[in-house]
Structure formats: C-alpha cells, structure tokens
Amino acid sequence: MTTLTVNGAPRPLGDAKTLLDLLNALGVKAPRVAVERNGEIIPAAEIPATPVAPGDRIEIIQFVGGG
Amino acid sequence: MTKPLVIAGRAFNSRLFIGTGKFGSHDLMRQAVQASGCELVTVALRRVDLDKNPEGDPLLSKLDPERILIVPNTSGARTAEEAVRIARLARAAGGFDWVKLELTPNLHHLLPDPIETLKAAEILVKEGFTVLPYINADPVLAKRLEEAGSAAVMPLAAPIGTNLGLRTRDMIEIIVANACVPVVVDAGLGLPSHAAAAIELGADCVLVNTAIAAAADPVGMAKAFAKAVQAAEEALAAGPRAARPEADASSPLTGFLWEK
Numbered sequence: 001m002t003t004l005t006v007n008g009a010p011r012p013l014g015d016a017k018t019l020l021d022l023l024n025a026l027g028v029k030a031p032r033v034a035v036e037r038n039g040e041i042i043p044a045a046e047i048p049a050t051p052v053a054p055g056d057r058i059e060i061i062q063f064v065g066g067g
Numbered sequence: 068m069t070k071p072l073v074i075a076g077r078a079f080n081s082r083l084f085i086g087t088g089k090f091g092s093h094d095l096m097r098q099a100v101q102a103s104g105c106e107l108v109t110v111a112l113r114r115v116d117l118d119k120n121p122e123g124d125p126l127l128s129k130l131d132p133e134r135i136l137i138v139p140n141t142s143g144a145r146t147a148e149e150a151v152r153i154a155r156l157a158r159a160a161g162g163f164d165w166v167k168l169e170l171t172p173n174l175h176h177l178l179p180d181p182i183e184t185l186k187a188a189e190i191l192v193k194e195g196f197t198v199l200p201y202i203n204a205d206p207v208l209a210k211r212l213e214e215a216g217s218a219a220v221m222p223l224a225a226p227i228g229t230n231l232g233l234r235t236r237d238m239i240e241i242i243v244a245n246a247c248v249p250v251v252v253d254a255g256l257g258l259p260s261h262a263a264a265a266i267e268l269g270a271d272c273v274l275v276n277t278a279i280a281a282a283a284d285p286v287g288m289a290k291a292f293a294k295a296v297q298a299a300e301e302a303l304a305a306g307p308r309a310a311r312p313e314a315d316a317s318s319p320l321t322g323f324l325w326e327k
Contacts, residue, residue: 007114027121034112034160041159059114061156062123065096066111066140067086067227067254067276 002054013054020048022058034061069300072272074249075197075218077136079106082266083296084251086276090285093129099279099289100135107136109167109274112153127161138199140167147186154191166191167221168200177227181208185215192216201253204235209242219248221274224265225255228277232261236268243269259295266299
C-alpha cells in the first residue's frame with residue numbers, strides 16, 4: 001500500500017491526488033487549517049491544486065485555545 | 068477622559084487582552100471574552116489529532132473576527148526557526164499577520180528565550196508581520212525589540228499560569244519609562260488588583276488567560292478584570308497625587324475641642 005506521513009504518522013494515500021482530497025479523506029473540517037507539504041507551507045488557496053504523492057511528509061495544523 | 072489603546076495603527080477600546088487556553092469549553096471562552104469587552108485574543112497552533120478528533124478544533128468559528136482581533140502565538144517553539152515557521156503557517160492558513168512571539172525552551176519555568184525571540188522578531192518584522200514579543204521584564208531587551216520593529220512589548224509579571232501577580236514591578240516601571248511602543252503586561256497576573264496595578268504604573272494593557280479561564284466562574288472573573296483595568300485607567304486619567312512619605316492631614320489641624 002502506498003503511504004505518506006501525516007502529522008508524524010504513516011497514513012494510506014488512498015485515492016487522494018491533491019491536498020484537498022487528502023484532507024477530505026482524513027475528515028478534516030476545521031474552519032482554517034495550515035498545511036505543509038515536505039516542509040513547504042501551502043497557502044489555503046492552493047490546497048485544492050497541490051498534488052500529493054507517496055512518501056510525502058504532510059503537516060496539518062489547526063488553531064486551538066492558547067495564551 | 069480615557070483614550071483607546073493603539074497598536075500598529077489599530078485602536079482597541081479595552082486594555083484587557085485575553086488568552087483562549089484552558090477554558091472548560093469554547094462557549095465559556097466566548098462568553099468571557101464578550102462579557103469583558105476584550106477586543107484581542109490569542110490562539111495557539113497545534114497538529115490536528117487525526118485519530119481522536121480529525122474534524123479539528125472549531126475554536127475560530129467561535130470568535131467574531133469583525134469585533135475581535137485574533138493573534139496566533141508561537142507557543143511550543145524553542146528556537147527562532149520554529150517560531151518563524153509557526154507564524155508563517157498562521158498567515159498561510161488564515162491571513163493572520165499579527166503574531167505573539169512566544170519562545171519557551173524550558174517547559175518547567177516557561178521563561179522566554181531572549182536571544183531566539185530577538186532573532187525571530189527581526190525576521191518576522193521584515194516579512195511584514197505585526198510582532199508582539201513575550202519577554203522577561205528586561206528593559207534592555209524591550210528596547211532592542213522595539214528597535215527591531217516590534218509593535219509592542221509584552222513583559223511578564225510572573226511565570227505563565229502562576230497567578231503570582233506583579234513580581235517584576237520595578238523592571239516593568241523601567242520598561243514603561245523608556246518604551247516608545249505600547250507595553251502589554253502578560254503572564255502571571257492572578258487577580259484584578261494585579262492587572263489594575265500594572266495599568267496604574269503606566270503599562271498600556273494587560274493580557275490574562277489562566278486567572279480568567281481557570282476561575283470557578285470565568286465569565287465573572289473576566290468582568291472583574293475588565294472593571295479593574297477600566298478603574299485603573301480612569302484613575303490615571305483623573306491625575307492621582309503622588310505618594311509622599313509624611314502624613315498630610317485630611318481633617319483640619321485647628322479648632323480642636325480641647326483648645327483653650
């Protein structure tokens with residue numbers, strides 16, 4: 001099975017072709033998330049058009065309460 | 068007359084900022100923020116927990132961005148590089164371009180690293196961020212951060228979450244006396260009287276999180292802090308007479324009953 005690393009853990013790539021596909025497959029719905037692909041920050045507007053590939057390192061970051 | 072606080076050209080009607088951590092629920096947080104009249108809150112960035120809560124935290128949907136400025140912090144960062152990464156992520160995710168720089172390499176005392184903080188400030192100012200650095204109450208560092216283009220400085224009253232009050236009072240007085248940018252006393256304020264004392268000594272603003280969020284009634288405590296800050300601001304505007312070492316009778320020292 002082809003995998004990629006999301007938030008430090010291996011995940012199946014499945015049918016995901018883009019970052020948006022991946023977020024949907026993972027069930028991420030937070031109003032705004034920050035995404036990095038292989039260390040590069042992907043602006044929110046570019047998430048639908050950014051491809052994902054086996055072996056990618058993806059970070060999905062959210063806003064939480066903090067002081 | 069009291070004046071609005073202005074940071075980087077933006078006016079705030081309340082001199083109380085609130086951190087959104089540690090509240091029992093987002094609704095309690097929202098109620099506390101609303102009840103206090105606060106117009107700036109801080110938030111943190113963390114990984115989405117894809118196993119336990121893949122939908123993500125709905126925090127941002129609880130805050131009205133028309134009324135409240137949301138300022139991401141860089142908590143968790145141990146180096147300038149990590150803090151810069153977090154700030155850039157926040158900007159990419161939601162267009163947030165104000166950032167509270169928070170670099171705390173030691174998780175026991177959570178005191179900020181001055182060298183990494185200054186490095187990160189220099190980078191983020193160049194990238195157009197409005198930078199609010201959380202610092203120890205060091206007047207020299209405050210000045211260096213101001214010269215690097217920080218929009219305000221945020222000296223701590225006491226370590227984060229301790230509720231110890233204004234332990235750095237003397238140093239904050241020196242910071243206030245020399246600062247050309249607003250001074251926001253952040254961290255360690257435990258009671259409304261602590262916040263009032265910070266404003267009375269000339270700080271422009273306070274940021275409170277634990278003292279409100281961890282109170283039995285966070286909404287009540289948020290209101291109490293707001294009143295204390297407002298009272299201190301009004302007192303300053305009313306022109307307090309300086310303290311003096313010798314007594315100065317309030318009642319006449321003449322016409323006593325036993326005079327001959």
